[in-house]
Amino acid sequence: MARENARRIPGEPPRPRKRFGQHFLTDPRILGRIADALAAAPGDTVVEVGPGRGALTAALLDRVGPGGRVVGVEVDRDLASALRARYGHSPAFELVEGDFLAVDIGTHVAGPFLLAGNIPYNITTPIIFKALDAPRATRMVLLVQREVAERLSARAGSHFYGALSANVQAVAAVETLFGVAAGAFSPAPKVESAVVRITPRADPVVSPAEEPAYRAMVVRLFSFRRKQLCRAVREAFGLAASDAAGILERAGVDSTARPEVLAPADFARILRAWER
Numbered sequence: 001m002a003r004e005n006a007r008r009i010p011g012e013p014p015r016p017r018k019r020f021g022q023h024f025l026t027d028p029r030i031l032g033r034i035a036d037a038l039a040a041a042p043g044d045t046v047v048e049v050g051p052g053r054g055a056l057t058a059a060l061l062d063r064v065g066p067g068g069r070v071v072g073v074e075v076d077r078d079l080a081s082a083l084r085a086r087y088g089h090s091p092a093f094e095l096v097e098g099d100f101l102a103v104d105i106g107t108h109v110a111g112p113f114l115l116a117g118n119i120p121y122n123i124t125t126p127i128i129f130k131a132l133d134a135p136r137a138t139r140m141v142l143l144v145q146r147e148v149a150e151r152l153s154a155r156a157g158s159h160f161y162g163a164l165s166a167n168v169q170a171v172a173a174v175e176t177l178f179g180v181a182a183g184a185f186s187p188a189p190k191v192e193s194a195v196v197r198i199t200p201r202a203d204p205v206v207s208p209a210e211e212p213a214y215r216a217m218v219v220r221l222f223s224f225r226r227k228q229l230c231r232a233v234r235e236a237f238g239l240a241a242s243d244a245a246g247i248l249e250r251a252g253v254d255s256t257a258r259p260e261v262l263a264p265a266d267f268a269r270i271l272r273a274w275e276r
Contacts, residue, residue: 024052025118025143027184030195035059037177037197038116038141043067045109047137049100049117049127052079054086056118061092068092071108073100101126106135118143121189125164128152128198129215132171134208140198141177149176149194157261163222167215170264171204205268217274218267221259229262230255237274247273 025031034056040046042065051057051072060070072087073096074080080097087093096103101123105113115137119127124144131140144152147160153174154160168174180193206214217236224232234244248255250273253266262270 023118023121023185023187023189025055025180025184026186027180028055030180030184031056031059033178034116034118034141034143034195035063037195038063038114038139040064040068040114045069045071045111045113047105047109047113047115048072049115049119049131049142050074051083052076052118054083056116057083057087057093060116061087061090064092066092069094071096071113073098073103073105075099101130109135112138114138115140116142121145121148121191124148128168131198132168132200136200138200141195142198143180143193143195145189146179146192146194149196152176152196152198156263161260162225163219166218166222166262166264166267168198170206170214170268171211172201173199175199205265206271210268210271213275214268214271217271221267221270225260226258228256228258229253232259233270233274250276 038046038060040060040063042063044064045068046060046064048057048060048070051074057070057072064070069092071094072083074083075098077097080095083095088095094108096108113135115131119142121144128142131137148164150160151162151164152168153176154162154165175197177195177197180195182188182190182192220236221232224235229248230241230244233239233247234241237244239247245255247270251266251269253262253270
């Protein structure tokens with residue numbers, strides 16, 4: 001199969017690739033607002049997910065200054081080549097050519113760091129969970145599909161609240177900052193976008209050791225989101241009705257409630273009661 005950028009004219013910016021879900025943000029005002037929302041200061045380290053053609057990279061480099069670092073993780077080799085040509089002279093820029101989902105961020109940063117990116121909409125959820133793994137950024141600002149932003153910041157019981165909401169909010173606070181119209185991109189996506197800020201909680205409702213089991217449990221329970229909890233727990237874990245009721249009683253959670261109305265702390269109590 002011919003590569004999508006095989007006919008690129010020398011010196012021409014790499015064209016977007018559909019298989020990578022690429023939509024390049026071109027509005028300088030929006031790029032500046034994203035960099036401002038990250039609040040990077042001189043000397044900070046920023047990991048940028050998918051820097052693409054480097055438009056946001058420029059704004060980030062300006063804010064961290066010569067004493068800071070921007071570590072760009074780019075999977076597209078044509079874009080990586082263009083980034084080297086554009087920023088390779090800067091001691092503040094480091095390019096990691098590879099898939100962010102497979103890169104060990106800990107080998108490229110030492111100490112606290114921030115994270116930013118216009119991330120591909122087709123793999124948004126895996127990227128967010130990867131970003132929440134250790135080492136975890138002290139603050140993240142991401143450009144995502146508007147519907148995902150609504151799900152990330154939704155409150156328990158609301159229309160958009162679901163497994164993604166409960167899983168992310170268990171360990172982080174989420175703010176939807178502003179919307180971004182499709183016309184701000186090249187090519188324009190078929191959906192609206194929004195910028196979110198994710199800040200790890202000082203008081204997460206689950207420990208790092210509990211996170212994998214918590215995530216799996218929340219996803220399973222939300223497959224029964226409108227059923228009463230006693231039945232949801234029974235069916236999700238293959239338990240007798242009495243055992244499911246006992247778990248919910250120990251957790252202090254109403255057995256007639258539904259998963260869609262539970263806060264992350266409620267799910268955490270169910271997890272601990274179930275493990276006991």
